């Protein structure tokens with residue numbers, strides 16, 4: 001009988017680079033210093049961005065690790081003014097319900113330092129919107145379904161890489177989450193097997209653009225990390 005799981009083909013680890021310690025530290029510092037400049041932007045210039053930049057950043061996002069390498073994501077790139085207007089209208093309708101009753105007071109209190117409200121002009125002003133869909137399961141050409149694994153984690157990682165890639169290329173982003181955002185399936189022509197997770201707004205910041213101070217305050221290392229060092233035997 002045939003082995004159902006023969007050893008998969010392997011290849012030498014391609015293109016890995018190890019750096020000398022001083023260079024590692026320098027590179028890690030540089031990357032942190034570059035990412036710490038990123039701020040969530042809500043005021044966009046209407047200038048177009050080069051399509052090639054978006055394509056390269058999407059390819060960078062597509063390198064993300066994912067459950068069983070199933071890559072359970074789809075990025076719908078919207079640049080049409082008419083589609084952006086429809087998305088704005090649908091999102092603002094949900095946001096009005098959110099801000100005037102659907103959201104509990106505790107949530108509204110948490111948002112107060114950001115100064116957000118139901119008006120989302122950036123959905124029309126920004127040159128590019130990227131609707132990010134999570135493929136809850138895979139669909140074979142014959143219509144049958146197969147499981148995807150670690151979908152929210154995988155799509156979250158890919159989204160993080162996309163935001164970092166766009167920032168690295170000099171573009172600003174906003175991780176917008178109208179809720180619910182199922183209207184994006186119809187507007188982007190995506191099947192119901194896909195769940196919209198984030199509407200990423202992309203473009204150049206408007207000249208003179210201001211951002212809430214609150215967003216720039218990041219937790220210090222002690223607030224986000226702990227070291228579990230040595231083993232119990234050593235500590236005794």
Ligand code: IYR
Nearest residue numbers: 095111116117176177178179
């Ligand atoms: N989706 C709403 C509310 C909102 C929720 C969170 I959590 C934020 O970090 C920011 C906004 C809006 O976009 O206004």
